[in-house]
Amino acid sequence: MDRRQFLAGGTIAAAATPLAARTAALPLNPLSADVAALPVVARFTTDDGAWEVREDLTTRDGMLALVRGGEAVLLPKRTEAAHATATPVWLGLDLKAIALADADLLADRLLAGGGDPDPEQVCAAAPPSGSRFDPDKLGARLPWTTFVGTRQAGDTMPVFPNGRTRGYRPEHAFAALSGDEGAKTRFEGMLGGWLPAVHKVIPISATAWYDLIVFADVDANDPLLVQTWHRTMRVERGRVTEVHYGHSYAAFPPRRPHPTAEAFYRALLRFAQVWHAELADLAPVALPDPVYPDMVAHAFAREIVVRPGGTYPKYGVVDRDYVGPEYDGFQDIFTSSLYANLEWGRFAQAKAVLDEYFDDFVGDDGMVDMRGPEVPQFGLTLSLIARYLRYTGDIATIARIKDKVVATARILAELHDQALALPASDRGHGLLHGWSESDACLHPDPSLWWKPYWNNSAWAVRGWRDIARVWPGLGSRAEADDWTRRANRLEGHLVRRIRQEVRRDLKPPYLGPLPGAEGTFRQALATGKPSEQGWSHRVYAELLQADVLPADLAGLIADCVRGHGGTCIGVTANFAPANDTHRDQLGFISYGHARALLRLGRIEEYLLFLHSHRFHSHLPGSWVAGEVSGIDGDLPLFCMPAQLTIPLLVRWMLAIEDDDADxxxxxxxxxxxxxxxxxxxxxxxxxxxxxxxxxxxxxxxxxxxxxxxxxxxxxxxxxxxxxxxxxxxxxxxxxxxxxxxxxxxxxxxxxxxxxxxxxxxxxx
Structure with missing residues (x-):
């Protein structure tokens, strides 16, 4: 795009380049004896020569390899059970007791030994997400469980439990696959470990299963439609007894015949080539548990799929209420993406996301083109702009949007001035008022949530402080000095007010989400009436993430959240009144809570958060991340910011910078x-x-x-x-x-x- 100005000769390459320029990377490995011994299931040719397809079908997770001479493209399989296998359920605890308790009973059980939590026990703590849902109770939602797409397509294609899409049905080949009932015992995964290619195994017997592969056609250039490739086979005792290939739709002979095996595998090779090139700039990582590097890579691949053109923001997919354009300017989409891409060295994507957002969604006055702007996210935006500049050295990009950055900082200054003008007796004197949750503006009286939430001020402090440190090279020294003075003044006032508000009569000590809050957040929400304590989960997660509190207060708040109904299997909960039936994880803004646990040295809790998010905020195998995920096997709604949580957690456990110290x-x-x-x-x-x-x-x-x-x-x-x-x-x-x-x-x-x-x- 013409409006994107990249540094000439710099380290940032274009993220939205033509397809031909993104296919140079072919992940070829020396042909090992194990792969060479696998049976040949197909052959095809390309301009680069003749290829063999070798595949191990003796197990549902056998290797698939595309072999040319002494080299091979390896596409391993790894599936996870998409159905409940653990007994007893909920580690033997009663769901009603788990839901009602202020304490996080499942977290307490998993951490009771005093050491690191066992990932297998964390996995067994609740039924897999999406394993027990009733399609008839989803209302207008479609019961899809994953999706595929490409960079260039303006939309995505949902994939349902039995492997069908909105255009192709595998039951045309195998009648037994009709409907999703038989797919309840399926295993889900992705080809190549992380590639956005759906792999499903639907058991028939102990020695037979249906094996399905679905992936998007990377060479299709439809503006919205996602073309798809399909392989559906029946495997018995390690041998293929029947196989069918498809492309997007049912056959319509003679004009639209079924594709050949050669066409399918040629497309699969192109698919692998394109996606490895897309993530070529990802910082390499090797861990004893290979799932986590794969989850990191898959999250960034999925972001490209979700964003039209790879860069335009979208909160969700498929479901109108999450993919609609009214959500595109949501600040969390921007900040979670910029943060995660920067932390993993994906500077081209970070620049594209930054340019897109400031050009299309930020006005000259700093306001965002989205209903219900969130005050803390303005501060986070300033902090991330400073991080972008420190990481990339790309002064030109920030200089181009300099006036909008200044306007963003001034929004917070205006709110600060309003707060200082309040009487000293006012509970919100000196603290920034405003919505901290975008949904507040959808209510008949949004002024109920125009309040001095702690996170509003905490992120103003952090945002001003971080941007002031890099600003002298871009703007005026006077602006930087003003932001620093404001940050120091507001930080001191914030810490004093929080200390005054701690309730030490409760165990653990309790801090409400804003000064003067009556009762705990659970008590406030239990009245059934709109409460200023709604969406308190965001307050605590962002307050902790901003890292402007002394360690003793940060630790007290972490204890408060966990001890008063604010976590679910160690992950920040979607705050709700105590009830008999459910307790939910909040997948998409909780990473700040986890970061604080790590900074505080609460490593066992951090690892519980990591493993729990992996197993219970994602659908198994397909790794579709839920905005809010229950622990009873319900089907959550996907949102992109939730998908980017695991990349942040993995980066920080390996390398994390202090926000203020060198x-x-x-x-x-x-x-x-x-x-x-x-x-x-x-x-x-x-x-x-x-x-x-x-x-x-x-x-x-x-x-x-x-x-x-x-x-x-x-x-x-x-x-x-x-x-x-x-x-x-x-x-x-x-x-x-x-x-x-x-x-x-x-x-x-x-x-x-x-x-x-x-x-x-x-x-x-």
Missing amino acids: RLDLGLGLPRAWFASGKEIALKQVPTRWGRVDYATRFDTAARQATATVSFGAQGPASARVRFRLPVRLLSATVNGRPVRLTGDTITIDARTGGRFEIIARTT
Whole structure:
């Protein structure tokens, strides 16, 4: 697009380039003996030569490989049960008791041992999301469970439990697949680990199943319609007994015959080529549990699918109430995307998202083209613009929108001035008033939620402070100084008011979502009347994320949320009055809560949050992330910001920057079991405000020695803290061969001069 001005010769490449320019990366691997031994199921040719399709069908998760000579494109399978398998349900607890309790009973059970939570037990804590829903009770919603699409298409295509789309039905080939009843015991996954290609296994017997693959046609250029490729086969005792291929629609002979196997696999090769090229700039990561790197990659692929053209914002898909244009300017779509793409080095996509939003949705006065602007998100926007500049050095892009950035900061200043003008006796004196939740404006009297919520002020502090640090190179020193003064003044007042409002008569101590709140948020919501404490989940999550409170207050608030009905299996709950039937996770704005747990050193809770979000805020296998997800197997509604939570959590557990100090923490939240596995943990070329950083660590169980290597460019932080969460105690450590002091399981390095550091830690 002409209005996008990229730095000439810079590090940012175009995100929306022609298809031909995005297909250079073909993930070829040397042909191993195991793959060479697999049976050939098909052959096809391309301009690059002759290919064989080799596939292991002895198991539902067998390898599929596209082989040319001594090289292969590997497309492994990994499926998860889309039906409940764990007994007893809810770890043996009663659902009514779980729903009614102020405490998070399932989290308490999973953390009772005092160590890291067991992922398998976390998975077993509730039925899989979407495993027990009744299609007849969805109202106007369609019972789709995943979707496919391309960058260039302006819409997506839903895929239903039995593998059908809105244009193609596998039951035309196999009558037994008709309807979704037989698909209730299905297994779901994606081809290639993370590629946006649906893979389903629907059991027939212990030795037979239907195997279905669905993916979008990456070469189709319809403006809205998503063309789809389909393979539906019956497998018995490791052999294909019948297979059918499809493209978008039922056959209409002789004009529209069924596609050949050769056409299907040629399209599959193109699909893999295009999607690997799309994510070529993703910071490489290796973890002992390969699911998490795949979830990271899939989230970014899914974002490209959801956004028309790969960049235009959309909150959801398919369902009109979530994909409608009235949601496109929702601030959370923008901030979650910019944040996640920056943290993983996807600077081209970050720039495209930033340009799109400020050009199409931010006015010259700083207001966003969306009903119900959220005050904290203005502050988060300022903070992320500062992060963008620090990571990319792309001054030209920020200079182009400079006036709108200043206008955004002035919105907060206007609200601050209004608050300061209130009488000193007013409960909201000095604190920013306004909506912190967009939905507030949809009610007959939205003034009920025009209040001094803590997160409004917390994010004003953080936003002003962060943008002021980078502004002297772009705007006036006077503007930066004003923002800094305001941030310091507001921070001091905010901390004092919060300390005054803590209720220590409750256990754990309680803080309401705004000064002067009557009763707890659960009590307020239980009246059945509109309450100023509605959407308090957003207040706490964003207050914690802003990182402007002393550690003791941040810890108190984390305790308050968990102890007064505010979490569900460790994830921020969708706040609701106590009830007999449900307790829900809030998947899409909760990442700030998790980040605070990590900063506070509450690693076990952070890991519970991570695993619980993976298993209970996503549909199994298809990894469709829910905005709000229950724990009784209901079908949640997808939203894109929820999908980007796992990438943020994985990045931070490996590498997280202090918001104010010159410090980088590496390995702060890694599970002890990952070290105990002896496998390498690595994150390469991860962006930070000190430049790109390489980090790798491993524990040699036989030698009882842990190593870590950290590489900076010409400059690093004053304090780089490397943590070894080993299953045994550390005795000593060296950095580049010199003995250093241990602080528990952490070694601190002065990395201001940059370079490479090798840390060796010896254990008992």
